[in-house]
Amino acid sequence: MSISILAPEKLLPVSVELPTSKSISNRLLILNALSYSAHPIKNLSDSDDTDAMLRVFSSNSRDFDIGAAGTTMRFLTAYLAKQVGEWTLTGSTRMKQRPIHVLVDALNKLGGRVEYIEKEGFPPLRIFGSALVGGDLELPGDVSSQYISALLMIGPYMEKGLRLKLTGNITSRPYIQLTIKLMEQFGIKCKWKDALIEVPAGVYQPVAAKVEGDWSAASYWFEAVALAGEGAHLVLKGLDRYSWQGDAAVARLFESLGVQHKFSNKGLQLTNTGKRTAAFRHDFTEEPDLAQTFAVTCAFLDMPFTFTGLHTLKIKETDRIQALIKELAKFGYVLHSNDRDNLEWKGERCTPAEQVEVATYKDHRMAMAFAPAVLKTGYAFSVADPGVVSKSYPRFWEDLAQAGFRIQK
Structure with a gap:
């Protein structure tokens, strides 16, 4: 099973209630x-x-x-x-x-x-x-x-x-x-x-605990705002401003890709400023789960990139390095890796496929990282096995539809 994704005429300035971590x-x-x-x-x-x-x-x-x-x-x-x-x-x-x-x-x-x-x-x-x-x-x-x-x-x-x-x-x-x-x-x-x-040896004391919003899930909305163009904006709800989640670094890192963030009583406000760097380089050792989001975003912004610190990606739900190389090639981007811990795109292009279906390899992050790219393709494409998002973000497709994306089975 696959779904077809069509871009909205304009990304709607919605408030998204993120899943918890x-x-x-x-x-x-x-x-x-x-x-x-x-x-x-x-x-x-x-x-x-x-x-x-x-x-x-x-x-x-x-x-x-x-x-x-x-x-x-x-x-x-x-x-x-x-x-x-x-x-x-x-x-x-x-x-x-x-x-x-x-x-x-x-x-x-x-x-x-x-x-x-x-x-x-x-x-x-x-x-x-x-x-x-x-x-x-x-x-x-x-x-x-x-x-x-x-x-x-x-x-x-x-x-x-x-x-x-x-x-x-x-x-x-x-x-x-x-x-x-x-x-x-x-x-x-x-x-x-x-x-x-x-x-130390000891005994845990029972306490009442509460789970905060998921910063990894937030990354796909940073991507959507980055790809939607200058002036695009939306609000993310449920995030902790002082979170210990490693992927909270997404807010700082996306500043280089033109996305400004600001906490308010409504939530985390994201705005595309139109100001971004010419190229992007980062060591993802501390936040490897963000690599797919940044690879797709940078490629579709025509922003050359070099990522290091990716050695754990080979033993995730799939070999994420090879999956990114293969799937981005369908859109005409030629990526390279030393097959150990890096991934880069120097601007090299190839002929894109006439019709694209993104394979997800039973990996939730492949589906979610590629979906916002429809904002830049100019055409609809398909995503295989869309239900895989239930691993971390079951409402992902419904939330995309709320922001104006058209999802067709």
Whole structure:
């Protein structure tokens, strides 16, 4: 199934109620469970990832299939490793291709017992939950921050706590900081100095928690305003001005692409000023989930770009670097990569396809990053598997329609 997207004559100045953050929702669900809290979490995300987590916590089974929910897979692997009993954890075909050996090895070193059911290093997993010893652990800093967050959150319940040393460059630092801040809300204070994070042994205290709007979802509206031309404006509701979400950097970064932002009592106001840089260069190590949004925006603004710090994109829902190269080529843009951690466009063009259908590779961010591009194409194009947006932003197509986009099945 696919949908066809037609651009509005003019982007409507709507107020968009953004979805709440699945990153925060899933961390809070783990912390809520560990603290045995009776408080319901307010404003939980309605994303697939959070639904998968909720299904596990409401289930009486010991065998869980979490589908394509990456955050859920990583967090539950650690959580179940300290829950007494035998558990199995599996997921979609793509999930079985996403490595998890770094986390499994770490848990086993800390006194856990996690085994592979099929392919070594990949889900599905058999987890023998028990008390964890904890203590000193060393991990490369450039692994997925979800591995690190998963370990930190169960750290207080290890006999010796956790002393985690991160070596080399640290990827997605804001996501680790977000985890530490949420743990602090539940009464556990970590110490993070240089490359060492110390988590004391202790017990979380139950608290009433609320989830804020998702800055990652906001990025597609920054893109729409950037592509709609000078004077375009709209309002985003639900965002926290002082958020610890790493993708809150989108507001600062889009200033180079001509989008000005301002908080008011109505929400976050976005306005296209028409003033942008000639080229864009950025290291996305701390906010890799924004890379697709910026690649599509820069290309359609005819703005050459160089992105670095993309090494984690190869193990996301798809290999996002190769997916961007292939799909932007359909529109006539020739991108290059060293196939490790960079992506660039120097202005090179090729003949675009006569009819374009954007493949989404079961990746929600591919669908949402490409949709606003219709503002610049001058013609309608199709997006395959549009339902994939339910992973993080189920109302995305309805919100686009509210802003004047015409969505046809």
